[in-house]
Amino acid sequence: MNLILTIAWTHVRHRARQTLVAIAGVMTGVGFSIMMAAMMEGSQEDFIRTLVDALPHISITDELREPTRQPADIVYTAAEFHGLTPDIRRPGIKNPMATIASLQTWVPGALTPSVQSKAVLRFAGRNLTTSIIGIDPRTEAEVSNLATHMKQGTLNSLYRASNAILLGDRLANKIGARVNSNITLASAEGASMNATVVGIFHTGFRMTDETTGYVLLKTAQILERQTGIVNEIRVRTRDPMAARLISERIGEQTGYKSISWQEAQEDLLSAITLRNVLMYTIVGAILLVASFGTYNIISTITHEKTRDIAILKSLGFRDHTIRAIFIVEALAVGLAGAVLGWIFGYLLTRGLASLEFKTPFSDYNHLPVLYSVNHYLLATGVALLSSMVAGYFPARAAARLHPVDIIRGAT
Amino acid sequence: MSEALIEARAVTKVLGGIVPVTLVQDIDLIIMPREFIAITGPSGSGKSSLLYLLGLLDIPTSGEVLIDGISTSRMTEDARAEVRLTRLGFVFQFHFLLPEFSITENVALPMRALGKLPPRAIIARAEELLESFGLGDHRHKTPDQLSGGQRQRVAVARALANDPPVILADEPTGSLDSVSTAQVFGILRDLVALRGKTVVAVTHDLDLAAQMHRRIHVVDGRLANDHAVTAPA
Ligand SMILES: Nc1ncnc2c1ncn2[C@@H]1O[C@H](COP(=O)(O)OP(=O)(O)O)[C@@H](O)[C@H]1O
Ligand SMILES: [Mg+2]
Numbered sequence: 001m002n003l004i005l006t007i008a009w010t011h012v013r014h015r016a017r018q019t020l021v022a023i024a025g026v027m028t029g030v031g032f033s034i035m036m037a038a039m040m041e042g043s044q045e046d047f048i049r050t051l052v053d054a055l056p057h058i059s060i061t062d063e064l065r066e067p068t069r070q071p072a073d074i075v076y077t078a079a080e081f082h083g084l085t086p087d088i089r090r091p092g093i094k095n096p097m098a099t100i101a102s103l104q105t106w107v108p109g110a111l112t113p114s115v116q117s118k119a120v121l122r123f124a125g126r127n128l129t130t131s132i133i134g135i136d137p138r139t140e141a142e143v144s145n146l147a148t149h150m151k152q153g154t155l156n157s158l159y160r161a162s163n164a165i166l167l168g169d170r171l172a173n174k175i176g177a178r179v180n181s182n183i184t185l186a187s188a189e190g191a192s193m194n195a196t197v198v199g200i201f202h203t204g205f206r207m208t209d210e211t212t213g214y215v216l217l218k219t220a221q222i223l224e225r226q227t228g229i230v231n232e233i234r235v236r237t238r239d240p241m242a243a244r245l246i247s248e249r250i251g252e253q254t255g256y257k258s259i260s261w262q263e264a265q266e267d268l269l270s271a272i273t274l275r276n277v278l279m280y281t282i283v284g285a286i287l288l289v290a291s292f293g294t295y296n297i298i299s300t301i302t303h304e305k306t307r308d309i310a311i312l313k314s315l316g317f318r319d320h321t322i323r324a325i326f327i328v329e330a331l332a333v334g335l336a337g338a339v340l341g342w343i344f345g346y347l348l349t350r351g352l353a354s355l356e357f358k359t360p361f362s363d364y365n366h367l368p369v370l371y372s373v374n375h376y377l378l379a380t381g382v383a384l385l386s387s388m389v390a391g392y393f394p395a396r397a398a399a400r401l402h403p404v405d406i407i408r409g410a411t
Numbered sequence: 412m413s414e415a416l417i418e419a420r421a422v423t424k425v426l427g428g429i430v431p432v433t434l435v436q437d438i439d440l441i442i443m444p445r446e447f448i449a450i451t452g453p454s455g456s457g458k459s460s461l462l463y464l465l466g467l468l469d470i471p472t473s474g475e476v477l478i479d480g481i482s483t484s485r486m487t488e489d490a491r492a493e494v495r496l497t498r499l500g501f502v503f504q505f506h507f508l509l510p511e512f513s514i515t516e517n518v519a520l521p522m523r524a525l526g527k528l529p530p531r532a533i534i535a536r537a538e539e540l541l542e543s544f545g546l547g548d549h550r551h552k553t554p555d556q557l558s559g560g561q562r563q564r565v566a567v568a569r570a571l572a573n574d575p576p577v578i579l580a581d582e583p584t585g586s587l588d589s590v591s592t593a594q595v596f597g598i599l600r601d602l603v604a605l606r607g608k609t610v611v612a613v614t615h616d617l618d619l620a621a622q623m624h625r626r627i628h629v630v631d632g633r634l635a636n637d638h639a640v641t642a643p644a
Binding site for chain 2: 003006010011014307308311312314315316318319320404407408
């Protein structure tokens with residue numbers, strides 16, 4: 001065995017208990033760091049997946065990238081008008097079916113049109129303002145999870161009655177409506193109609209479940225009093241992470257406002273970044289504290305071993321050899337702690353993942369965790385680095401020792 | 412005409428402080444191959460300090476020490492360590508062996524630090540050295556399993572590990588009984604007579620000093636007397 005390793009091994013072997021305490025310190029640090037990273041990244045991934053699942057990856061709306069020109073502006077070439085009532089009707093996406101067909105040729109994913117409307121929903125003497133969304137049941141299922149959230153009925157139930165509607169479960173409860181109840185819808189545009197409830201859905205998002213109803217495109221168009229209008233095309237890309245780039249291309253091609261989910265959720269995503277900064281700070285602090293134990297043992301050994309160090313130096317050992325002995329000892333403690341920490345961290349993560357929590361949003365749930373080799377490598381890297389720093393200072397002091405001072409004192 | 416192994420030129424060592432202490436003052440000295448030199452003097456006269464300076468363990472305040480005719484004043488700490496490793500061997504009053512290692516491993520340490528020999532040859536040479544000092548049966552023991560005289564013989568074996576031309580010993584028999592003293596002194600004498608080494612030993616024991624070839628007497632850090640005792644063998 002290498003001379004430095006031999007001496008280092010002899011030192012730690014003769015201080016087994018202290019060394020084990022230091023190793024346990026690093027192990028605990030590495031273990032908890034791994035668990036924490038698994039938990040934080042797990043919940044983050046779970047959160048993003050939920051987000052990506054629930055939202056359209058890209059939403060193309062009828063807002064033009066340029067502000068709308070007013071009709072008078074188009075007809076007359078004059079520079080300014082005063083006192084005219086602006087056109088407030090939403091223009092909608094022109095030739096929506098042709099636009100969809102054209103996008104479908106290159107966009108990797110599925111597209112579906114929808115119509116946004118607002119209506120007052122009346123049932124049994126109760127009035128509620130409701131978001132009414134017109135959808136195409138044939139393509140909706142490929143873009144959103146609505147189909148999987150149906151508690152009663154299916155998307156195709158919308159074909160069952162002439163004015164059929166699907167209600168969020170909270171909304172239905174509020175007004176006391178059930179499947180087959182007949183309700184009345186009155187839109188802001190002045191349209192009014194009778195509709196039949198054909199299904200109930202539960203998305204888990206309170207806002208949606210409390211205020212939304214789904215109807216066929218045609219029904220929503222009647223409420224908006226604009227035949228053939230479509231004011232949103234939603235896209236589900238095969239790779240959610242590619243949404244931003246695809247969205248940019250769609251915007252350029254169609255001239256309509258196209259927003260990816262990343263852009264729509266920018267605030268949330270930056271909150272996640274902040275959370276990660278916090279997490280890595282805490283993980284770093286845990287590992288730093290763990291390295292205090294390493295510093296303690298190496299410092300103790302150098303103090304106990306001053307005489308041996310003086311002997312080695314008088315024999316002709318170089319300073320860097322002496323330094324290397326103690327740095328190797330610190331690294332050995334760090335490495336042993338890290339390897340045990342992998343096991344400890346893995347078990348902690350497993351334990352955490354198996355706990356069941358009851359959350360107000362859903363039924364029994366497991367804490368989402370993410371297993372990643374990177375967490376193990378990162379924790380090991382930081383543990384080794386801090387061990388090295390912890391060992392460096394006592395090692396340097398040992399190497400600087402003047403052998404004559406010790407030899408004189410010992411005789 | 413052979414080259415001087417160690418040469419001291421006007422070597423002075425003063426310890427700084429509120430009251431500076433002069434350990435060694437203005438010493439000139441030439442040590443040749445195959446010499447057997449006693450350094451004597453009253454307690455506290457600076458014998459050990461002189462030996463540390465000659466052995467490059469300490470740096471003179473003024474003057475210089477030459478090893479093999481080369482000045483060591485401008486050497487880096489690493490270069491001085493290299494000289495100690497290859498050209499000098501130390502034996503102290505206290506044995507100064509590493510307690511956790513077997514005596515074979517202790518003797519092997521300087522050879523391993525030098526790294527010139529393969530591991531097997533190192534162990535073989537360590538065992539051979541121990542054997543030649545009558546310690547062959549003890550080679551697997553640790554220092555605390557040996558008597559004082561035996562430990563001191565191990566220390567001599569270790570000093571010889573890299574086959575240096577000079578052995579510097581600071582009261583090597585100072586804490587030994589008369590039988591052990593005779594054994595260790597016999598070994599040192601044989602190093603000069605049989606192996607051609609130079610041995611410089613600090614000693615209180617005037618009987619031993621009388622059996623050596625040259626005696627350097629130090630008083631108050633100065634060289635009071637330097638004379639041949641008997642003609643070198
Ligand atoms: N670090 C020190 N501080 C102050 N005085 C010292 C120190 N080291 C040695 N001395 C003094 O220097 C003198 C020479 O010491 P030393 O060389 O050990 O003498 P010797 O070996 O002849 O007994 C002694 O008087 C000793 O007390
Ligand atoms: Mg002395």
